[in-house]
Amino acid sequence: MTSSEELFIGIMSGTSADGVDCGLIDFSEDLPVKIMTRYFPFSQKLQNEILTFSNNHNISIDDIYLLENTLTKSYAKAVISVIKELNISPTRIRAIGCHGQTIRHNPDKGYSIQLVNGSLLAELTNIKAIVDFRSRDIAAGGQGAPLTPAFHGAIFGHENIHRVIVNIGGMANLTNLNPREPVTGFDTGPGNYLLDSYVKVMTGDSFDDKGKWAKSGTVNNALLKKLKQHDFLQQLPPKSCSNEQFNLAWVKSLAPKLIKPIDMQATLLEFTAQSIINAQKRYCPTADEIYVCGGGAKNDFLMERLIDLSGSVLLKKTNVVGIDPDWVEAFAFAWLAKKTLFEEPIDYSNVTGSKGPRILGCIYPC
Ligand SMILES: Nc1ncnc2c1ncn2[C@@H]1O[C@H](COP(=O)(O)OP(=O)(O)O)[C@@H](O)[C@H]1O
Ligand SMILES: [Mg+2]
Incomplete structure (x- = not known):
């Protein structure tokens, strides 16, 4: 850390x-420098509660606010443990950019809900908290998502090479970095969510480690064809999605009654891989390189299928272009917080469809 640090x-x-991805980043150089990154998994109980809230439309307002406080305490705990481990004062940190936990995403109805209590986060950490990045974009007519393309453009863009960044979280999103065009980006459909949901129901595990279970099955082509007809995949960008469009209830409504569980998992993985690469081929046909980040990059079989489907286009993980795939999103929210703090508008009109440059986020002073 330098004396001109921008932490x-x-x-x-x-x-x-x-769980929580937490990164302490220094923005005083041209490129962001990682000071420390840490991952704090949610307890099984908290994970189940979040997933229930995301899928259940009959929850009480009190329960939502209680969950928000529980989540905020886990964000604060992550921050405190990072600054304690480094033995630095909170006064050296300019701000925390915290995405919060999405429990609803309905931009077409004018809202997207990310649970995080900015006041409590600032109170518990003694650091300025910046939250609620999506609402202003939605207020300006945008989808409120994806927000990471602006960061991808700033960091991974190349003056001659046409790059595509694919983030595979619960849902997957793509950023198109064509040096001859403005940055664009959109959600491509499911990422890990369907894979995780099915494994959880069938085995109780949180995810299919390295995609081994999916690899042992056979794709059911009839089901794959039906899944690929989902309306969202036919829609033109700007577009964003959530588990309200892609969930097991929808899959089960299309699946044959007697499909073997391993074949179901194999089919869901193939669907996920094809929805990503088909989007890249359709909207970024001249791409030279594809770089993958997010937890999906740890699914070896998914990566294998993506490499195969991308054909002659190079497909690797983002560590090759400077940021470990696990931390790109945490870097992005630190960067977004910096933009908010310095009141720098970002133009998402080619990404989310918003009307023009806006300052996103909401600042809670410490
Ligand atoms: N070893 C692994 N094998 C397969 N999938 C993995 C592995 N590790 C993580 N994942 C996947 O990554 C997901 C977490 O990815 P992440 O990028 O944090 O998503 P989100 O942004 O939605 O939290 C896990 O739920 C799981 O599906
Ligand atoms: Mg995660």
Whole structure:
């Protein structure tokens, strides 16, 4: 850390509801420098609660706010443990950018809900908390998602090479970095969510380690064809999705009664891989390189299928272009917090469809 340090903390917890990604980043150089990154998994109980809230439309307002406080305490705990481990004062951190936990995403109805209590986060950490990044974009007519393409453009863009960044979280999103065009990006459909949900129901595990279970099955082509007809996949960008569009109830409504569980998992993985690469081929046909980040990059079989489907286009993980795939999103929310703090608008009109440049986020002073 230098004397001109610009320290921000980025916190991401996505629709997979697996845990908290926390990164302390220094933005004083041209490229962001990782000071420390840590992952704090949610307890099984908290994960189940988040997933129930995301799928259940009959929950009480009190329960929502209680869950928000529980989540906020886990974000604060992550921050405190990082600064304690480094033995630095909270006053050195300019701000925390915290995405919060999405429990609803309905931009077409004018809202997207990420649970995080900014006041409590600032109170518990003694650091300025910046939250609620999506609402302003939605207020300006955008989808409120994906928000990471602006960061991808700033960090991974190349003056001659056409790159595509694919983030595979609960849902998957793609950023198109064509040097001859403005940055664009959109959600491609499911990421890990369907894979995780089915494994959880069938085995009780939170995810299919390295995709081994899916690899042992055979794709059911009739089901795959039906899954690929989902309306969302036919829609033109700007578009964003959540588990309200892609969930097991929808899969089961299309699946044959007697499909073997391993074949179901194999089919869901193939569907996920094809929905990503088909989107890339359709909207970024001249891409030279594809870089993958998010937890899906740890699913070896998914990566194998993506490499195979991408054909002659190079497909690797983002560590090759400077950021470990596990931390790209945490970096992005630290970067977004910096943009908010310095009141720098970001133009998402080619990504989310918003009307024009806006300053996103809401600041809770410490
Ligand atoms: N070893 C692994 N094998 C397969 N999948 C994995 C592995 N490790 C993590 N994942 C997947 O990554 C997900 C978490 O990814 P993440 O990028 O944090 O998603 P989100 O942004 O939705 O929280 C897990 O739920 C799981 O599906
Ligand atoms: Mg996660």
